[in-house]
C-alpha cells in the first residue's frame with residue numbers, strides 16, 4: 446500500500462531531523478505514526494458523521510487526515526527547538542545560532558571624585574584611579 450511507503454519515508458525524514466536536534470528518534474517516529482493514524486481515524490469518523498457513505502470518498506478523507514497528521518509531525522520535527530546540550534556536528538547552519546542571552550545590563554555610575562562614567566562592577570575609577578564605594 447502506497448500509504449505505508451509514505452509513512453516510512455516520513456518517519457525516516459522526521460527522525461533524522463530529530464537526531465540533528467539531539468532529540469529522541471523513537472519519540473518522533475512514534476509521534477509521526479501516531480499523528481498519521483490518529484488524524485486518519487478522526488477524519489474518517491468525521492466523514493461518517495457528516496453523512497459520507499461512499500467508501501472511496503471516505504478512504505480519500507481518511508488519507509487526507511493521515512497526510513495532515515504527517516505534515517503536522519513534519520512541521521513539529523522541523524521547527525522544534527534544538528536541545529540545548531546537543532552537539533552541533535551534524536547541523537550545517539549552526540552559524541546562525543541565537544546569541545546567548547547574557548543578562549548583563551551595563552550598570553553605570555559616576556565617579557564622585559572626577560565625575561567620569563564608570564561601568565560596574567568596578568572597584569576603582571578608570572579615569573582618576575580613586576576607589577569607588579558604590580556599595581554604600
Ligand SMILES: [Zn+2]
Nearest residue numbers: 556559570573
Ligand atoms: Zn574618578
